[in-house]
């Protein structure tokens with residue numbers, strides 16, 4: 001079974017890594033699809049997000065990081081994957097995730113979405129929260145791997161210099 005775990009990953013957090021770790025045990029091959037969407041004006045460029053994901057998943061032998069743009073279902077078809085994996089944190093995620101899964105299913109009947117509930121310890125965590133804490137000088141070492149923490153720190157330092 002070939003699965004896609006899509007997202008913005010701006011940046012990758014321990015919550016994402018938990019979903020990657022668990023879904024890589026379910027799927028034979030897991031593609032992490034990194035959305036190239038400049039409309040969202042991400043903190044990290046596509047290349048930086050891909051690089052961070054490659055670094056933190058280097059020990060997972062059935063995981064590959066691939067950038068994409070356009071529709072997720074088209075990307076899934078190109079990759080010959082028919083499963084999309086998404087993490088569900090709290091009830092607040094549910095409405096948006098249901099809408100996305102149903103739209104994708106309408107667009108491409110063969111693409112199924114499966115949800116993994118995030119571990120309780122990461123249920124509050126999001127890339128947005130991590131960036132906010134970092135912007136105000138808070139300690140984010142319990143939210144992201146060290147390599148990611150350093151890159152966020154560099155970005156924040158750059159911003160302060162401008």
Ligand code: PNS
Pocket residue numbers: 006007008009035070071072073099100103104
């Ligand atoms: O990490 P995110 O930002 O919650 O991930 C959202 C993502 C990338 C899964 C979603 O925005 C997406 O699939 N975008 C591609 C465009 C698309 O296919 N849209 C139709 C489905 S609603």
